[in-house]
Amino acid sequence: MSQHSVTHATFVVERVYDAPPERVFRAWADPAAKARWFAGPEEWENSAFELDFRVGGREFNRGGPKEGPVHTFEARYHDIVPGRRIIYAYEMRLDGRRISVSLATVEFTPEGKGTRLTLTEQGAFLDGYDNPALREQGTRELLDALEAELTRAPANA
Structure with a gap:
């Protein structure tokens, strides 16, 4: 796109x-x-994944459909309270082009014998390449994959 624009949005997903x-x-x-769970749809190929899970640490994930485009997620962790909260800032790129920059907060609250996860994302979606509805849909799909991971993995994993 030749025009520069930004759309700001906040969404909250609870599970x-x-x-x-x-x-x-x-x-x-x-x-x-x-x-295993933060990888996109099953048919996608992942070409790189790194996770340095600590305050100041970085996460990097690159992949996408075989025929393209390449999706790149790069995050920096700003706050981690074990078992309670994670705050990270990240950017998404599509074939190398920055399409969004976001701040995400993930909260873990006991609920009965389980957990209420609340993910709040504040995003700046750039130049019409991405939009809040697509990002929220993708986030919901990732949280579905997290549920499948928790069901698949043994309780002591």
């Missing part, structure tokens, strides 16, 4: 998982677990 907060948090913190 309740049948696992304690420490276990749901661990699925975000453990590189092997996160690589």
Whole structure:
């Protein structure tokens, strides 16, 4: 696109998982677990994944459909409270072109024997390449994949 624009939006997605907060948090913190569920649709290929889960640490994920385009997620962790909260800023690129910059907060709250996860994202969607509705849909799909990971993995994983 030749015109420069920005659309600002905030959305909140909540889920309740049948696992304690420490276990749901661990699925975000453990590189092997996160690589399984934070990967896009099944038919996508992932070409790179790195997770340095600490305040100041970086996460990098690149992949997409075989025929393209290449999606790149690059995040920096700003706040981590084990079992309670994660705050990170990230940018998304599509074939190398920055399409958005976001701040995300993930909160883990005990609910019965499970966990209420609340993800709040504040995004700047750039030049018409991405939009808030698509990002929220993708976030919901990733949280579905997290649920499948929690169901698949043994409780002590």
